[in-house]
Amino acid sequence: MLTAKGPLLTVDVTDRTVAETDISETLSAFIGGRAAATALAHERIPVDADPFGPENRAYLSTGPLQMSQMSFTGRMNMTALSPLTDGLASTNAGGYLSRNFADTGYSVVEFVGASDEPLAVHVRDDGVEFEAVPELAGAEVSAVSEYMSEEHDLGPENCITVGPAGENLVRFASVMTFDSRAFGRGGLGTVLGSKNVKCVTFAGDGSARPEIEVANPPSADVHREAATSDDRMKRQGTTGGTEFINDNFALPTRYFDEYEFESAAGIGGDAVEAKKYKKGACSQCAYACKLPTRDEERGVETEGPEFETVYAFGSCQGVGDIVDVMEANELCDELGMDTISAGVTVAAYLKSEDAFGDAELAREVLREIASRETERGDLLAEGVHRAHEALGVNDYTVKGMEFAAHDGRVLHGQGLSYAVANRGADHMYAGMLGLEYSGELDPEGTLGKAERLVHEENRNVIRDSGVVCAFAGDYITDERLAMLLETDYEHLLEIGARVVARERHFNNQRGKDVADDGLPYADEVPDLDAAVQEYYEARGWNEDGTVPDDALDSLTETAIGYGAVADD
Known part of the structure; x- marks a missing residue:
């Protein structure tokens, strides 16, 4: 199987030290990107960690397809314990960062601790430099990019940046790259803000980049089709x-x-x-x-x-x-906030x-x-879940995350997806919405959709681990994805299932269970409770929404979804 290569770099911003760890076994089992970062987070973040505390860890990770010249691969993953949902959350962003990151030679970079002053971290192929940047306290995102350009000859394509929202611990702050591309959902900008990390830059001459050979067919076909298509x-x-x-x-x-x-x-x-x-566009993408x-x-x-x-x-x-x-x-x-939650x-x-x-x-x-700085702003910076009672409005969130646009009161499969998603009310976790908009699935009803939901969740793990853009579906088909990653599709789904189980297991240890798998408009979504139980059964989880401790790698026949059978 094709996987990311390169060690884990741990950056301790308290002591301003770094360490490298061989994670080749983790990469062999979990590809890269979201899957590898989730596996590391499950092992290394204390289950009782404070999302704002120095013990929380943030992971920035890339996948094997960032070594290709193929369209739809200009993306990266970020994973941490979320201040918004109080569970593990992963998010990804496009732009031009991923290949600059790969040039440093690392597959994953982990941030831990907390600095006593605003800090910039410069990750190079020949070492790491820590720079105190008190002058950037409160700076907006583009101003940080201007500073890095003037002082270090680095552009926004080399940077991840936290805006004022992250510094001030807004629970839905994002991490920005290329000024306008966001690691948006889950408040991971707040995690870096709590560590007093204002900016991280990545650069190298390419000599440290791991050598990974990505299959030319179908990568060349994907690139050509992306360039010549006339999609709206x-x-x-x-x-x-x-x-x-x-x-x-x-x-x-x-x-x-x-x-x-x-x-x-x-x-x-x-x-x-x-x-x-x-x-x-994003890096290398003709779309x-x-x-x-x-x-x-x-x-x-x-x-x-x-x-x-x-x-x-x-x-x-x-x-x-x-x-x-x-x-x-x-x-x-400019302020560094997720547009959906904000x-x-x-x-x-x-x-x-x-x-x-x-x-x-x-x-x-x-x-x-x-x-x-105002009472109003301070209240709303907590997000809807924590502010709704003071506002006198309904709590339209799941697991503390504000809803995306695709309405679960009309798209019932998407409603079920929101309810059970480890990340909360996010449309990218499974994406049942596309199936229901297109008519491939009847939007009415929740029963009988669990197995397909499991498949979509598992596949999206692989998409986020490759790492592949969500808009590549018509071009990077399931067959092509398996060919690119040099394994069979059922094996990829099996990896996806193990990642979803690790997310859930970590959240279970923080007290999350079936009580968190609901909707604020549950009475408008038919048979929701029964459909949630169908989902647990398909996953091989307990009726209370927990993953048995001995079942992280023991999959039921439906746990990899859509009729595929695991070969454990």
Whole structure:
């Protein structure tokens, strides 16, 4: 099986020391990316760790496909104990970081401890340098990039950066790279912020990069097809489906009070495409689906917004002007905040104030959240789950994570996915939504969908471990993925199952069980409790949602999903 190569680099920012560890056995069993980072986190983060404490560890990891020139591989994974969900969470970002990271020769970099002052860490192929950067305290993301360019001749493609939100321990702060690409969900920017790590840079001349031979066919075919395709996604990104979803399913509106937004056209794909002024891509990718946008009249320039941001700062807040959404998107990038959690949290506040549609107020509140300097901002920086009672609104979260746009009250399989996902109400964990939007699965009902849900979760682990972009599905098929990783598809699903079990097992030890696998609108999703039990049965877990201690690697016939059989 093709796997990432290179040692683990542990960076202790308390003592400002580093250590290398041979993790070849872990990589052989878990490929790289999310799978390898989760296996390490399961072993090395104390189960009673404080997410804000020095004992929490953050993992940045790459996979074997970052050694290729293939499209859809310009991504990396990050994993840590989440301050938002209080469980293990992984998230990934695109841009141009992954190959600069690979040039250092490491497969995984682990951050532990806490610095007593703002710190930049420079990881090179010939060593690690620690730089105190008190002058960057409170700096926005692009200002940090400017500093690194001036002082170290490094661009934003070399950096991961924490904005003011991470420094001030906003629970949904993101880690930014290339200024506008986010390791977004789960508050992992807060983890680095709690360690007083403002920026980490990666650079090398390529001589330390591990030699990994990725199969040319199908990688060359994927690259050619990505370059020549005429998908609407290449023009409009994920916003291209906004009006379709609004008209045929549901676009959560005014903090989930409504299912349809009357101004969807004003924030949808055509509106975004009208503001797009050039092409944008990730490292080595010919698909070029990113969205550099600008509005000259209001002086706004950003990258995006993508669909989830259009929902969070558009329909969910009752805002129908794409330029307002663009401004919020850029503000979140500069301050370092997940646009989904930030937008939904602000929407909850607008509901409490009967102020839907007030985009200027929304931006004012965003700044207060990032600084925590006002009572209002300090409350909202905790996220909806911890703030909803004070606001007098419903707690629209799962495991403390705010919902993505795809409404589980209409897409019942997606609702089940939100309920059981170890990461919470995130649409990328399993992605049942695509099957239900397309009609491959009937959106109605939850029963009988557990086995397919298991398959989608397991496959997405491999996607995030390769590491492959989520938008590569039509190009990097299951057959091609197995060929690229030089193993059979059932073996990949088996690895995915073991990673999901480790996430769940770690969270179980922190007190998470069936009580956390629910929905705030459970009465609108048929047979949810029974479907959750079907899911546990398929996974081989206990009825209370826990993984038996001796079952992390013992899989049932359905635990790898969709009718495949493990060969343990």
